[in-house]
Amino acid sequence: MPELAEVELARRIWEPGTGQRIVAVDSHPHARVYRDTPASILESTLPNSFIVSSRTHGKRLLFSFGDRSPCKSTGAHPTTHLEIHLGMSGRLFLAGPDHEPTKHDHFILRTKRLGLVYSDYRQFGRVLLHQPCLDPWTELPVEVLDPEFTIACLRRLTARRRGTTLKALLLDQTVFPGVGNWMADEICWRLPCHPGIRLQALDLARLRTVSRQVCRGALRHVADKNAPLDRARGFSPGRYVEQVPPRSWLFQHRWKAGGCCPRCHSSLARGTIATRTTAWCPTCQPEEASEA
DNA sequence: CATCATGTTATAAT
């Protein structure tokens, strides 16, 4: 289910592994998630290295490895980076160091105390081991919550796309990295604008403001609520409860049969826009009737 | 059995 907030939560779930040495890597070598990097490369590269740091960008995760623990020396520089994209059904969880992989656990990074498990039953996700370098992520687009995500930036990214629908733009990972189907609908609802509206009829400043609000709110509701648990008690598998945005968000109502707009209580409309199932409020987000 | 799923990508058609 991963959009940017769930991806950040996944990163935090593996956080207890930071600083630890990988003692072994077990994988399902024929799984489709290895279409970029064969499992054998992970198995031969990662053991004996330490997890030094991790971060996310949009829907991507990056775990960086070095040859010593970041706790013991200040100058531990990463030598290798493992990138993970969770696709539609990927998830990360913690288990004990001897965790027996089940059917969809495609790899396990084992440390002395933990098993870091990557599981993905549909295998739309993928893993990618980067060649040794300081930072494999220098070419990625500006993130929505980055201070550089300015109106000028947004104007540049949309310059030749007057005819695109709002929903298609929101799903474009080069423009709104990390925004997926539910966040896109949430942004349209909050603007409020019909998701099928053409960009020419759109206030980019407003779009920037609202998209940032939704990204920040999603992180707060989905990822932050779990973080304090991490520091309070050590690891315990399955401790992370799935967190979702509150009932004041469209999220809570969009898939329910007979779901209503949390603002005006109209019955929600549903249809396919930009190839994805889309929910919106026909009252708050009317179809642009001003078109000739 | 048919449909749908919080994603991406390749390819074809407009």
Added chain:
DNA sequence: CATTATAACATGAT
């Protein structure tokens, strides 16, 4: 070139 449509990927839930 921009945009849309379609299929494909692999599995589970309804």
